[in-house]
Amino acid sequence: MHVSIEGDETSAQLFVRWMNTGNYRYQAGKHEEALFAYTQAVKQNPRDDFAFCCLAEVLNSLGRFEEALKASDFAMSLNSSSVSAYTRKVEALMNLHHYEQALQTCEQAMALAPGGAALYAVKGDILTDLQRVQEALMAYTQALQLDPHCAGIYNNLGMLLAQMQHHEEAIHSFERAIELEPDNAMISDNLSLLLESLGRWREALSLQLRGEVHDTQSEGAVNPEMPNPEADVMAGEDMPALQYSALWLL
Secondary structure: OOOOOOOOOOHHHHHHHHHHHHHHHHHOOOHHHHHHHHHHHHHHOOOOHHHHHHHHHHHHHOOOHHHHHHHHHHHHHHOOOOHHHHHHHHHHHHHOOOHHHHHHHHHHHHHHOOOOHHHHHHHHHHHHHOOOHHHHHHHHHHHHHHOOOOHHHHHHHHHHHHHOOOHHHHHHHHHHHHHHOOOOHHHHHHHHHHHHHOOOHHHHHHHHHHHHHHHHHHOOOOOOOOOOHHHHHHOOOOOOOOOOOOOOOO
16 A cells, blocks of 8 residues: 655655655565655655665665666765665675676775775675685675674674684684674574584584573463474474575665
8 A cells, every 4th residue: 555645745845754754664664665655755856865775775675676776876876975875786786696796886885984894794795605705704804893793794704604614613603693692593593504514413402492492481481392403404304594694784
């Protein structure tokens, strides 16, 4: 259902109201309604670069990457120093598997915001996709120097280290991420899967059971019969792929 804004208002007032509506809808997860609102906003003010950044963001969320790319490019044409426009373009390019162009755009953004930890982390993600693992390792290390308390960066570093067969270092990176975000099930799952792949079943099982106990406590109930993840794996069930953390700048 599309939203509507009525009344005798100026274009500037309508622009603000449509932007606020788009932000509210986007944060509520109503991306189609957010897209409609942002589209109305840019009609009221087609020279506002941030509005086009918001449009690109929601288009990326909807998987409409070619359109997101165009919205990002238009935002950059309005404001060539908009880091937000560059990061949204990077996201679209990565999803379109245009990794070399994504890397070039990311480095342009880094030149505008050299202290941005998330940009170094995203560069690490791109370099990982390009199989340039040593450069990716350096990018993640630089990201953590800038922000040593970001669990997502430690998670993605752990992914890379596991890919490089540096298993103990990967485990340490995942453990550090869990220390920072103990409620992040994705990171715990990544560590558990790595431990299982190394045959360290007891450690993996202990980690999984701790997460399940935490979940039941959070819900105000205790489940006395814990499932046996080790038995499931031994029975031949497919394990999910390890997952990267999204590190886009908003």
